[in-house]
Amino acid sequence: MPPRCPTPQGTLTPFLYPFLFSQPAKPFRPLLSSLRHQSTATQIEQPLPESHLNPPPSDYGRTIFSDRATVTLVAGGGGHGCISFLREKYISAGPANGGDGGSGGNVYIQAVRGETSLHKLARRNILKAGRGKNGKGKTKGGERGDDIVVQVPVGTVVREISRVDPVADEEARMKVEGRKEHEESKGPWSMGTKGPWKWDREKWLLYPAVTPEDIATAEFPKLPRGRRSPLAMAQVKGPVALDLSRPMDQPLLLAAGAVGGLGNPHFVTKEVPRPKFATKGEEAVRITLELELKLLADVGLVGLPNAGKSTLLRAMSNSRARVGNWEFTTLQPNIGTVVLDDHTGRPFAETLLETGERRTNFTIADIPGLVEDAHLDRGLGISFLRHVERARVLAFVVDLGKGDAVTALKGLWKEVGMYERMKIEEEKELIEPVVNWSPFTSVEDAIANRQETIVINSGPTIENPLAPELPSIADKPWFVVATKADLPGTQDNYQNLKEYIERVNAGEEPHPSGQKMVWGKKVQAIPISAINGHGVEKITDWIVGLLDA
């Protein structure tokens, strides 16, 4: 479906530039009067009193936001097995009846819609699942430890930094020792691989009344090998690398709890009918993860500092983003939701969400302003560009009252393009080239095929991005919001911008990104006065058209 916005010639609206029209300016009438948005289109003449769009500091919402966190997740350790014997009237020394220890709690992760920031996780360095309870007498098993579900916002990327898996370490150690034993057993002085095995403080639990002499003389059975919970088969294979870009119905298992120790009935033999030992619970897996949030807003506002992005966000949504007449007012991204309603309770957007429902709203991300060379980590923009990178539509906000709008637009595209290039280079460094080589299996094969295949996977490029489902930034639908059109003397600036955009649309000028593979539809530059709420409905309508397309 084509965007619904009126044709470009209709955008030089009389309310913005009254002197361009012969008849006196009509009062502003919303273009889509049938639509009720959550925006408040105020009709205030200059000087502007305080309002939702020109707010006093008391009207600023407080944003607590963090888009990075490093957390260590520890699954629950297993409870210890129990050493116990049946005691009843007339049975003073009954058989072993110690229960097994309970298994530890599991650690899950789930991306949910309600969360918007990682600040809660950033504050907590370590999250532990509950330890399993120890086994009890009368063959009572210990209770399971409590699970934990780490809830993260949709759009979180999870990477593993380190992992300590005691069972895997134990297996590796036993493999080495087993090999040594095997080699020794082959020699002429071999003692064989049979016991007695010695007491290992780390592994065995002893009956309280056992004396050191008992330990010295006792024959322990061979230590059971490190055991894993069957659930460990279902956990995410390490190293963890997840891109949680959709809300999840079910949590995902990251680390299964360790299994509990074995109670003393497991060690009953003919020689040792009443074993006075049980095993301790296994140690749990510990994973350190780096979480990075890439907000998944539908629209990303990209603009220079003080261009009027936050005012536009306030005009379109219920956001209480901080607004001020100085640069870098916005220090943290703000997300606003624009509610779509046509007075009958039905959304007017045609798009279906991934859940199959019709779109009733869309979200806008307002990020700190970009300065020249932001991609070289100047200013604040670079760390926040990745939020815009995932937006479906980009709105370039240019201030008509400050310098040439075309130069500003080209500068913004340059920074966005440089950021993308830099990110691709970084990803390339992370991914080591993979060489797939299939050698000949036999002389006949070599004669028959005569060619070995060597494929070198050299990592992502601009044409071949890392995540193919995310289009390159220049491939996204975009448009220009020419704001502060109420300021005197801005009409020439807007006219230049409009002509430039028309030349880009006609293919007479190169795309401002400088790239060849770009979004092919017509671009529009829409003049607005966000502070007065003029033209804001047109922006909403245009965005809906782009989202529907």
Ligand SMILES: Nc1nc2c(ncn2[C@@H]2O[C@H](COP(=O)(O)OP(=O)(O)OP(=O)(O)O)[C@@H](O)[C@H]2O)c(=O)[nH]1
């Ligand atoms: N005249 C006029 N002033 C505006 C308009 N929109 C915003 N302003 C003013 O421009 C200044 C900057 O607005 P902000 O919305 O804070 O700009 P920003 O782009 O979010 O700025 P940073 O967060 O610093 O990047 C404020 O003083 C606003 O009142 C407009 O349409 N017309």
Ligand SMILES: [Mg+2]
């Ligand atoms: Mg701002």
